[in-house]
Amino acid sequence: MEELKKKGHNIDIKGLAIHRITKSANVQRATLHLSNKTIVVKDNEKRFISDLHSAYYKKSSPHYGIFAGERPAFKNQLIQYYNSKIDFLKFTQNSSEIFKKTIETSSPATGGFLIFAHYVNTDSNIAYMLVLTTNNKNGFSINEEKLTIEDVKTLDISKIDVACLINLTKWETVGDNDEDTYLSFVKGNKDISLYFMNFIDCDNKTSSKMSSRKLLGAIEAYMNENNWDIDKKQQVKNTIYSYCDTCISNKEGISLSVISQMINSENPNEFQEFAQTEERGVSAIISGDKNELKRLRSIYYRNEDYIISFKREMLNKKIVYDKSKKTLTFKDIPRELIDQLN
Numbered sequence: 001m002e003e004l005k006k007k008g009h010n011i012d013i014k015g016l017a018i019h020r021i022t023k024s025a026n027v028q029r030a031t032l033h034l035s036n037k038t039i040v041v042k043d044n045e046k047r048f049i050s051d052l053h054s055a056y057y058k059k060s061s062p063h064y065g066i067f068a069g070e071r072p073a074f075k076n077q078l079i080q081y082y083n084s085k086i087d088f089l090k091f092t093q094n095s096s097e098i099f100k101k102t103i104e105t106s107s108p109a110t111g112g113f114l115i116f117a118h119y120v121n122t123d124s125n126i127a128y129m130l131v132l133t134t135n136n137k138n139g140f141s142i143n144e145e146k147l148t149i150e151d152v153k154t155l156d157i158s159k160i161d162v163a164c165l166i167n168l169t170k171w172e173t174v175g176d177n178d179e180d181t182y183l184s185f186v187k188g189n190k191d192i193s194l195y196f197m198n199f200i201d202c203d204n205k206t207s208s209k210m211s212s213r214k215l216l217g218a219i220e221a222y223m224n225e226n227n228w229d230i231d232k233k234q235q236v237k238n239t240i241y242s243y244c245d246t247c248i249s250n251k252e253g254i255s256l257s258v259i260s261q262m263i264n265s266e267n268p269n270e271f272q273e274f275a276q277t278e279e280r281g282v283s284a285i286i287s288g289d290k291n292e293l294k295r296l297r298s299i300y301y302r303n304e305d306y307i308i309s310f311k312r313e314m315l316n317k318k319i320v321y322d323k324s325k326k327t328l329t330f331k332d333i334p335r336e337l338i339d340q341l342n
Contacts, residue, residue: 006043006047007046007047007050007051008043008046008047008048008049008050009046010050010121010122010123011046011049011050011053011119011120011121011122012119012120012121012122013041013045013046013049013117013118013119014088014118014119014120014127015038015088015089015092015116015117015118016038016039016041016045016049016115016116016117016118016119017035017038017039017088017089017092017115017116018035018039018113018114018115018116019032019033019034019035019092019093019096019113019114019116020032020033020111020112020113020114021033021096021099021100021103021111021112021114022111023103023104023109023110023111024110024111025107025108025109025110026107026108027107028104028105028107029104030100030103030104030109030111031111032096032097032100034093034096035089036089037089038088038089038092049117049119049130052117052130052132052160053121053128053130053165055160056130056160056163056165056186057273057276057277057278058273061186061256061257061272061276061284062165062184062185062186062276062283062284063184063185063186063202063283063284063285064181064183064184064281064282064283065181065183065184065185065202065203065283066181066182066183066203067183067200067201067202067203068201068202068203069201069203070201070203071198071199071201072201073098073201074095074098074199074200074201075201077091077094077095077098078091078095078129078166082168082172088116088118091116092114092116095116095131096114098199099114099199102195102196102198102199103195103199105195106194106195109195110135112133112134112135113133113134113135114131114132114133115130115131115132115133115134116129116130116131117129117130118130118168125169126167126168126169126170127167127168127169128165128166128167128168129165129166129168130163130164130165130166131163131164131165131166131200132160132162132163132164133162133163133196134160134161134162160186161186161193162186162193162196163185163186164183164184164185164186164196164200164202165183165184165185166182166183167182167183167278170182171183180210181281183200183202184278184281185197185200185202208286208287208288208289208292209289209291209292211282211283211286211287211288211289212286212287212288212289212292212293213292214275214280214281214282215254215256215259215275215282215286215293216292216293216295216296217280218271218274218275218280218282219237219240219259219263219271219275219296221274221280222263222271222274222275223236230307230309231302234298234309236262236263237296237297237298238296238297238298239262240259240262240263240296241293241294241296241297243258243259243262244259244288244293244296245290245293247288248288248290248293253285253286253287253288254285254286254287254288255284255285255286256272256275256276256282256283256284256285256286257269257272257284259271259272260272260275272284294311295311297311298310298311299311299315308328318330318331318332319331
């Protein structure tokens with residue numbers, strides 16, 4: 001039997017550094033504690049990054065976007081590092097200085113650890129830059145020798161609240177455009193996430209058309225992978241469309257978590273996790289495009305004698321309904337159907 005692969009076996013860490021910022025809420029001044037060296041990478045560090053990468057997509061509801069172009073200080077440092085103008089440690093130190101200045105403009109902001117990781121997933125050969133802030137939390141541990149309960153400080157990575165993950169490989173390929181996304185970020189507490197987004201210069205300005213297409217693709221893929229029949233597919237799609245149409249009419253964002261519950265009420269998080277993988281790139285909140293989302297809505301009817309199903313936008317184009325005569329006429333039918341009829 002083949003030996004099980006160790007966690008982190010597919011993580012090649014190019015650089016890992018941690019810096020610390022001390023700041024209290026409602027105080028403007030912050031103190032930066034810079035590390036003077038990067039972390040030596042061993043198996044433990046690979047497991048750490050592997051766990052972070054997994055938790056990022058599965059537990060944190062990331063939003064997908066691009067660099068906004070409004071505050072390019074961090075991006076400029078990243079470009080310098082990517083072009084070998086500065087080394088990884090210098091990149092993280094300079095970026096931490098930018099972060100310090102950013103949180104000093106936000107009264108509610110507090111300090112914590114600032115983690116930078118440049119790594120490659122060797123399975124997909126994709127390079128990433130992960131930037132996140134976190135804090136130790138109080139916990140308890142049992143001393144194995146003394147058999148006593150002791151206070152400990154632990155790092156909880158099961159839930160990531162403030163972070164950004166940049167797909168460096170994709171960024172290099174697509175550049176700065178509004179159609180395709182190469183970075184994602186986590187929105188935790190609104191006040192906290194805002195200053196972090198300003199620091200990175202994140203913008204979830206994926207076009208509503210592209211956001212809607214990604215949502216539709218994820219819905220179709222999920223239904224197909226779970227072998228849904230046509231009846232169930234269309235019933236749920238029509239329900240989703242009604243919800244999306246209401247959101248668009250009210251000028252509200254479409255919540256992926258709400259759609260996930262509509263698709264599978266018994267396991268309401270399953271579709272959301274399915275759709276928010278990097279491959280599918282559906283954000284937690286979607287800006288809907290009505291014309292794209294109309295593809296969800298179909299006319300569907302079945303009885304013992306026949307089944308009728310077609311996209312609603314075909315009505316009164318290739319399919320004509322005469323209300324007075326109660327007839328439905330199909331025009332320009334395809335050759336394959338003609339052959340069957342003949």
